[in-house]
Amino acid sequence: MFEITRYEGRNRLKGSVYLSIGMALLAALVIWVYPSFSDALGGDELLEAYPQEMLQLFRIETMASLEGFLAFELYTFGWIILLGLYVAYSAAGVIADDVDRGRMDTLLAMPISRARLVAEKFAALSVPILVVNLLTPPAILLGAWLIDEPLSIADVLAAHLLSVPYLFACAGIGLLCSVVFDRVGIAQRVALGVTFALFLVESLLVGTDYEELGAIAPMRYYDPNEILLEGSYDLVGVAVLVAMTVVLLGVSQLVFRRSDL
């Protein structure tokens, strides 16, 4: 068991470290600009200048604390949007790329079931998801300490830990695209489009009659503001994200088992 996961996971390791370095640099940048930002504005005056939709889109609640600043500059932008799109895009290549490049026959000629292949390849995405969430928190905590704005270690760790099921759910969206489309380029574009559309649906429909539509978006169930500003962890949201992931994985396995390659 897990031969494919080990193999693919190893192949993803290097890219995951580069990804983590990139995200740590983004974090460093956000933390570095924060002091001059808060000195110049001294509170939430800037927020009043923003249109409401903008605040809603980026889930900006406050800029008056480093926590609030990080919650939208780093976690909403970096984690919910960038990483969400990244894992959806990566997952979209998981099956379709092998089919597209003629590698799937070689894999499936081995005694391994299609369902297992899908599950193992999906599991290998835990490498980027976990590595980026292991390597960046120390950088963030260190940066906050350097600018003398200490953060709650527990809340920062929770923000990362709770992003893990969120990212898996995004990966699940990509995986489903990967088994539905056999051209990798299409699978990846659709995965990016769907993930971003879900983000918009969830963010922009809040407060409208269509708010309920956002319930299908993984973004609803991961809220960095809540974690960093209030220290409250939405475990029901975690359960929903896990359930979404399981369903997306299961449906992907079913689709792949039935498809002609």
Added chain:
Amino acid sequence: MAVIELEGLTKDYGEVVANDSLEFTVERGEIFGFLGPNGAGKTTTIRMLLGFISPTSGTARVLGEDVREERSLLEAKRRIGYLSDEPGFDEQQTGTDVLDLHASIKGDSRREELLELFDPPVERRIREYSQGNARKLGIVTAFMHDPDLVILDEPTNGLDPLMRQRFADFLRAERQRGVTVFFSSHNLSEVRRLCDRVGIIREGKLVTIEPVDALLRRSGKVIRIRSVDPIPIDALDLEGVHDLETSVSDGHEGTDPSTAFTECVFTFTGDINALLPRLADDELIDLAIEEAPLEDVFMRFYGGEDDV
């Protein structure tokens, strides 16, 4: 027990029937050639045998397992080796990485022996591989777990003549060990060198299935004769002489080329014992009896329009 049994195996894509009710068996320990021009449906058959695509009707059994049942086919796959017509390996990985992955899933009891024989550059990354090197690596992956049945799709594409020879010798040795080989090809010389039996497929339909030597017998011999003195053309007036071409060489100006020859070539499907007495009294410079190119036979099946 038959190693491969096709039972009305059909793949209908709507606008084209890639495989039309194929029905044949491959026995244990034989090398079976599956022949046809490009696009005849060979790869479709192979991909159904391995469960990559499912039949629209009919089925097949491989090592006794139904190809429509994933679970039972998995059991068979432990004992199957497969080489795709375009072996796809991860470009970023080295040959060793690829072999390690295969080894972890299906075993590699014969890896060293095969590496010695076919010698792909395993320390290099796949993206640097030539077509021939990828093929050599593919051969190693197909045989490394010591399978009972090997399915090869155009296995020698891209191999140089030396490697082709080595591969042919290797397959013959495998057959001696009881391994069954099913391979597709559009290369006729390869098939005649290796196969015990061949099935010929054209436009998705099985045209014929017979032992290679029967096929060769049907194709006849090419016979070339050169004589010192003119031989009357009547001497060759016997059953089984086709496409007779005659000529008269310099120095026999008095000879009428329509009634006699000093040089001739023809295809002969008759009894060689009936032919030789006809030449017994003539002084020959040369007599060559060669196997007719299999191409001629296939032209008959393919109606002389394809690229064999």
